[in-house]
Amino acid sequence: MVNWIGLYTLIRRDVERMFRVTGQTLVTPWISSLLYIFIFGKVVGSRIDLIAGVPYINFVLPGILMMNVIASAFAHSSSSVYFQRFLRTIDEILVAPLSHLEMIAGFAVGAIIRGLVVGGGIYVIAIFFGGAGIDHIGLFVFYTVAVSTIFALLGILVGLWANGFEQLNILSTFVIMPLSFLGGVFYSVTMLPAKAQLIAYWNPFFYFIDGIRYAMIGTRESNGVFGYVMIFSLVTVLGVLVHELFRRGWRLRG
Amino acid sequence: MEALKIEHLRKSYGGTHAVDDVSFEVREGEFFGFLGPNGAGKTTTIHCITGISRIDSGSVKLFGIDAVKDYRAARFKVGLAPQEYNADFFGTTYKTLDYVAGYYGVPSKKRKARINELLERFGLTEHAKKSFRELSGGLKRRVMLARAMVHNPDLLILDEPTAGVDVELRHELWKHLQELNKAGKTILLTSHYLEEVEMLSSRIAIINRGKIVAIGDKSEFVKDGKNLEKRYLEITQGESW
Numbered sequence: 001m002v003n004w005i006g007l008y009t010l011i012r013r014d015v016e017r018m019f020r021v022t023g024q025t026l027v028t029p030w031i032s033s034l035l036y037i038f039i040f041g042k043v044v045g046s047r048i049d050l051i052a053g054v055p056y057i058n059f060v061l062p063g064i065l066m067m068n069v070i071a072s073a074f075a076h077s078s079s080s081v082y083f084q085r086f087l088r089t090i091d092e093i094l095v096a097p098l099s100h101l102e103m104i105a106g107f108a109v110g111a112i113i114r115g116l117v118v119g120g121g122i123y124v125i126a127i128f129f130g131g132a133g134i135d136h137i138g139l140f141v142f143y144t145v146a147v148s149t150i151f152a153l154l155g156i157l158v159g160l161w162a163n164g165f166e167q168l169n170i171l172s173t174f175v176i177m178p179l180s181f182l183g184g185v186f187y188s189v190t191m192l193p194a195k196a197q198l199i200a201y202w203n204p205f206f207y208f209i210d211g212i213r214y215a216m217i218g219t220r221e222s223n224g225v226f227g228y229v230m231i232f233s234l235v236t237v238l239g240v241l242v243h244e245l246f247r248r249g250w251r252l253r254g
Numbered sequence: 255m256e257a258l259k260i261e262h263l264r265k266s267y268g269g270t271h272a273v274d275d276v277s278f279e280v281r282e283g284e285f286f287g288f289l290g291p292n293g294a295g296k297t298t299t300i301h302c303i304t305g306i307s308r309i310d311s312g313s314v315k316l317f318g319i320d321a322v323k324d325y326r327a328a329r330f331k332v333g334l335a336p337q338e339y340n341a342d343f344f345g346t347t348y349k350t351l352d353y354v355a356g357y358y359g360v361p362s363k364k365r366k367a368r369i370n371e372l373l374e375r376f377g378l379t380e381h382a383k384k385s386f387r388e389l390s391g392g393l394k395r396r397v398m399l400a401r402a403m404v405h406n407p408d409l410l411i412l413d414e415p416t417a418g419v420d421v422e423l424r425h426e427l428w429k430h431l432q433e434l435n436k437a438g439k440t441i442l443l444t445s446h447y448l449e450e451v452e453m454l455s456s457r458i459a460i461i462n463r464g465k466i467v468a469i470g471d472k473s474e475f476v477k478d479g480k481n482l483e484k485r486y487l488e489i490t491q492g493e494s495w
Contacts, residue, residue, distance in 0.1 A: 003326070009356025020344065088340040092401075095304045096357035097329040254267070254298075254307040 007102045010093070014080055014110025018117075025076070025114060026121060029068045033122045036064045037129050040186060051188050052219040057131040062213040063185030065122045069144055070208070073115035074151040074158075074176060077107050081159025082168050085251065094253060100246035104239075107159075108152040115148030132216075139215035146231045147208045151176075153238035160242075160251045179205040189221055204230060255318060257282045257331075257409045257440035258303065263312035265298050272298040274464035275312075280409075280442055280457075282317070285435045287455030287472075288444045291490055295464040296444045297337060300413055304334045317408060330358065333407035335398045337414045337444075343387040347378055347397050350386060351404050358405035365404075372400040375430070391418045399427070409440045416447060428454060452482040462490050 018025045037057065045056030052059055084090035093103055126132040134140050154171070162168040183205030189197050200206050207227035214220035246252065258280040265273040273295045280286040290296045301307035303314050305325055314321040321328040341350045348369060355365040373379045376396040381389060386397065399415055412431075416424045424447075431454060435441050445451050451458065452472065459469040468475070468489045475485045 003357075003359050005359040005361060006357045009353055012356070013353050016349075087343070088338065089342050091306050091336065091340050092354055093357065094306055095329060095332070095334055096354070097326040097359065098357060099326060249308050253305070254301060 003098055003102055006096060006098045007106055010098070010102070010106025011109045011113070014076070014106065015113055017080065018076065018110070018114050025072070026118060029072055029118045030121045030125060033064050033068055034125050037061065037122075037126055037131060040064075041126075041131055042129055052217070052221070054217050054219070055131075057126075057129060058133065058217050059188070059213070060186055061122075061126050061131040062216045063180075063183075063209045065119050065126075065216075066143070066147065066209050066212045067180045067185055068122055069115040069119040069148055070151050070176060070180060070205075071172065072118040073111040073148040074155040074172060076114040077111035077152045077155030078159040078162070078168055078171075079155075080107055080110065081156050082162050085159070090252065100243055104153075104156065104242055104246055107156050108149060111152030111155055112145060112148040115151070116144060119144050134216055135218035136215045140212065143208065143212040143215055146235065147212075150231065150234045150238060153235070153242050156242050157238065157245070160245055179203055180209075182206075183209045184221070185209055204234070207231070255282050256280065256315070257284065257317055258442065259313075259315040259318075260299070260303070261313045261315075263299065263302060263314065264310045265295075265302055265307060266310055271464045273302065276461065276464070276466055277312075278459050278466055278469055280440060282408075282440055283435070283438055284440055284457055285431075285455050286440070286442045287451035287458040288442055288461070289448070289451060289458060289486060290444075290461035294461045294490075296461055297413055298464075299461065300334070300336075300411055300442075300444070303411065304332055305329060330405070331407055332409050332411060333402035333405065335402035335410070335412045335415050337417065339386075339394050339398065341386045341394075341397060341401065344385050346383050346385055347373070347389070348382040350397060351401055354401050355404040360405055368404060368406070372403060376400045377426075392420055392423050395419050396423070403434075407439075409442065410434065411442045413444050414446065415443070416445060416450060424450070448481075448483040448486055452476060458482070460486060460489050 041057030041060050045060065048056040123132055158168065158171050182200065183203050184200065189200045189206065192200060207222050207230055210220050210222040211227050214224065256279040260279065261277050263273050263276040264271065276295070276299060288296055298307060302309050303321060305321065309322060316328040316331045319328040319331065351369045351372065352365060355368060360368060373382055376399065378393065378396055378400060381393055386394065389397065395415065395418065402410060416427055419427070428450065431441060443451060443454060455472055457471055458475055460467050475482050
């Protein structure tokens with residue numbers, strides 16, 4: 001039987017932690033997105049022709065939104081797991097009557113909520129610049145929730161693995177940020193040389209960004225079905241892996 | 255029924271046998287003293303009971319429930335006040351208790367009443383909105399104890415609960431623990447203050463280098479004009495039990 005109150009408490013605690021440090025968790029990504037939207041969308045974008053049949057600001061916004069959703073979900077779960085391990089406050093959870101699945105869901109849902117709150121805020125900012133629009137609301141929700149879930153689970157993995165602050169930031173600096181930029185946040189992959197396009201099609205971030213772009217402006221450059229299969233596969237593989245590590249108590253239980 | 259039954263428990267870290275074939279039981283309603291020098295295996299045993307550490311082999315049963323196979327049911331039965339402070343340093347006293355009660359599935363209304371009762375009992379009401387890091391050592395210790403009791407467990411495991419606590423609070427805690435025990439709660443206490451264990455416990459076990467080296471009623475330790483401390487030193491320094 002599910003310990004619903006326990007699960008709800010885990011989520012509530014994580015969400016309240018997010019609102020305890022809003023400057024870091026919410027205001028920072030909103031300000032950086034505001035600057036991206038203003039500089040790339042408005043200032044630079046006003047001198048750029050239509051891309052994929054839409055003004056540059058409309059083209060660039062979905063990528064900026066997705067990039068921040070990814071970074072926020074990942075940062076939330078990785079720091080939550082790591083700091084609770086580091087300070088041993090995780091013992092409060094380990095001694096409680098919570099299943100491994102409930103623990104994972106607690107950490108993941110908190111991260112997904114943060115991804116959605118950050119994404120929602122960026123959308124509101126974009127309204128003021130005339131760059132916001134949604135063509136397929138269902139797909140918009142699907143992509144934001146599904147991609148947040150992937151990075152929430154990845155964050156849990158890194159939070160378990162990291163033995164120091166530097167390790168905590170490695171994936172973010174060397175994988176997430178570069179692959180986001182190379183995944184077509186600011187440009188269409190058709191602008192790349194042929195060989196670089198081939199590489200881009202192997203970058204999963206391209207499918208996340210292209211998917212949300214399709215949901216928002218109605219045009220896509222990737223194979224949608226391949227994108228869905230990849231997203232579902234990543235959620236499944238990461239979910240199974242995280243569950244197995246929790247079951248074994250890897251870096252959680254002595 | 256035994257509140258706690260440990261059979262052939264083993265736990266190693268690397269090549270070190272922290273707990274080596276430990277077996278003992280704590281009867282329901284008992285006040286049990288669990289003694290041993292630093293690094294003897296007390297905390298590791300407690301971690302194996304509560305699920306903080308994995309068991310290499312052997313079994314732990316809480317009120318007849320297997321603490322590994324049926325860990326969720328077993329954990330409802332236990333409350334742990336650990337040796338180290340492990341609460342969120344930025345969370346308030348109230349929130350600390352609120353979250354932990356929530357993990358144990360205590361419904362909101364009941365939780366509020368229980369927390370207020372514990373805040374009152376431990377003199378924490380005026381500190382309810384203070385963050386954990388703002389509290390003195392003694393107050394932090396009280397929060398640890400209140401947290402262990404927030405879901406009203408049948409077995410309380412107190413790992414050096416009076417370390418760093420002033421005399422007044424120590425006496426208050428003793429009184430409170432005796433009241434709890436009289437009310438039917440089973441208590442397992444570890445402490446380096448042997449006079450405390452001698453006064454409170456009805457049965458005592460001594461662990462040394464991962465093995466139980468003595469176990470029995472308090473009267474078996476305190477006899478022939480020797481107090482518990484003297485007997486404890488004899489046992490841990492190699493005299494036979």
